[in-house]
Amino acid sequence: MTDKKAQLLVDGKTIDLPMYSGTVGPDVIDVRSLVSEGLFTYDPGFVSTAACESAITYIDGGKGVLLHRGYAIDDLAENSDYLELCHLLLHGELPTKEESEAFRATVRNHTMVHDQVNQFFRGFRRDAHPMAIMCGVVGALSAFYHDSMDITEAQDREIAGFRLIAKMPTIAAMCYKYSIGQPFMYPNNDLGYAENFLHMMFSTPAGDVKFDPAIVRAMDRIFMLHADHEQNASTSTVRLAGSTGANPFACIASGIAALWGPAHGGANEAVLSMLNEIGDVANIDEFVAKAKDKNDPFRLMGFGHRVYKNFDPRAKVMRETCEEVLSVLGLENDPLLKIAKRLEQIALEDEYFIARKLYPNVDFYSGIILKAIGIPESMFTVIFAMSRTIGWFAHWNEMVSENYRIGRPRQLYKGYDKRDYPA
Numbered sequence: 001m002t003d004k005k006a007q008l009l010v011d012g013k014t015i016d017l018p019m020y021s022g023t024v025g026p027d028v029i030d031v032r033s034l035v036s037e038g039l040f041t042y043d044p045g046f047v048s049t050a051a052c053e054s055a056i057t058y059i060d061g062g063k064g065v066l067l068h069r070g071y072a073i074d075d076l077a078e079n080s081d082y083l084e085l086c087h088l089l090l091h092g093e094l095p096t097k098e099e100s101e102a103f104r105a106t107v108r109n110h111t112m113v114h115d116q117v118n119q120f121f122r123g124f125r126r127d128a129h130p131m132a133i134m135c136g137v138v139g140a141l142s143a144f145y146h147d148s149m150d151i152t153e154a155q156d157r158e159i160a161g162f163r164l165i166a167k168m169p170t171i172a173a174m175c176y177k178y179s180i181g182q183p184f185m186y187p188n189n190d191l192g193y194a195e196n197f198l199h200m201m202f203s204t205p206a207g208d209v210k211f212d213p214a215i216v217r218a219m220d221r222i223f224m225l226h227a228d229h230e231q232n233a234s235t236s237t238v239r240l241a242g243s244t245g246a247n248p249f250a251c252i253a254s255g256i257a258a259l260w261g262p263a264h265g266g267a268n269e270a271v272l273s274m275l276n277e278i279g280d281v282a283n284i285d286e287f288v289a290k291a292k293d294k295n296d297p298f299r300l301m302g303f304g305h306r307v308y309k310n311f312d313p314r315a316k317v318m319r320e321t322c323e324e325v326l327s328v329l330g331l332e333n334d335p336l337l338k339i340a341k342r343l344e345q346i347a348l349e350d351e352y353f354i355a356r357k358l359y360p361n362v363d364f365y366s367g368i369i370l371k372a373i374g375i376p377e378s379m380f381t382v383i384f385a386m387s388r389t390i391g392w393f394a395h396w397n398e399m400v401s402e403n404y405r406i407g408r409p410r411q412l413y414k415g416y417d418k419r420d421y422p423a
């Protein structure tokens, strides 16, 4: 609570509304009492609405700042790794050396999925999109861990978190293997988290594929940079589903569904489709003109962000990682990647993009890195989903450990008033 309060004048009546200050960031006006005045607030797209209190992640979109539990994302990307970040998001602090070892060992304990999960895959068409498979299979995990799970018990929630962190790469790689008709690869617990994922994606029972440490590091960074992003569409979906007391695996499946769209996590896949459609550096101007044309629905995928109106700090790190990966793989002259670099340059210099503060976002560069590593486009959003699972879970856990109410937005009704059934 602050000393400040807001006053709302409605039809001559003044309504006092309390205000609260966060640690940093804008103050919020508590509008909860408005319902007793017969009033709702109207905020489609939730642009001005804080739906919860949280201590996990802070974003200042104007300054291009992203903090997890107070640590800047670029600092974490430089000095930490994905599993440490998972610990930080879940427990609020970076792990000590011993805690880190114990955390990694527990994750390793849970990397395999129940053998019956394999049967779920068989129900999907062989050409099903891996996101469709992932959404279904993660939802199906709730069938394996339902009766044994009491969401009011911190220990049960912790085990659910470990299961999700450990099994998501296994499931993601299984989605890929199924879609290309190769046998599933079991996890190899001698490998680190990111390397194990690459192993399950690219090795076959006939032979192991080894990766340059720079590629493994890039993969881990992609996981880190997608790990959490405050109350975005998919995280809010997980919170809303979770507010009903639903099984956490089912809640995570709802987050995967929300992430799939091209305005959210589907953007990294859409970036590559767009680059393919552009086809040649010579066609870039035409596509930039389309993006600027108000009568054309086309948008430059991988540009712009609802919150960042300055360079996305994740995009900065991703850009550096992208340069490194392209140089390690000797792909600086790849035609598609040439289009990407030229597009980035043009958009950064174009008045339309400058005026609207439309910078390349994290998905622009992550799409390029994943393509360079040899990961197919249909897997891009799946990788985003597996990385974001810890963020979704941390938010769900934060909500469930506190007093929470079922989420129930209201509406501005514009339909018919009561009318009689036609005689």
Ligand code: CMC
Binding pocket: 229, 232, 262, 263, 264, 265, 267, 291, 292, 298, 299, 300, 301, 302, 303, 304, 305, 306, 307, 356, 358, 361, 362, 363
């Ligand atoms: N290309 C061309 N014009 C754009 C673009 C774009 N990518 N993004 C926004 N604009 C224009 C938009 O037409 C509008 O122009 P005007 O003011 O003249 O009407 C102005 O910029 C503001 O756009 P908006 O639609 O009000 O912005 P928003 O905050 O509602 O949308 C966005 C944010 C990310 C959905 C949007 O920028 C977009 O569609 N970008 C492309 C898809 C994309 O890359 N999404 C990934 C986001 S990052 C990953 C994540 O966090 O999920």
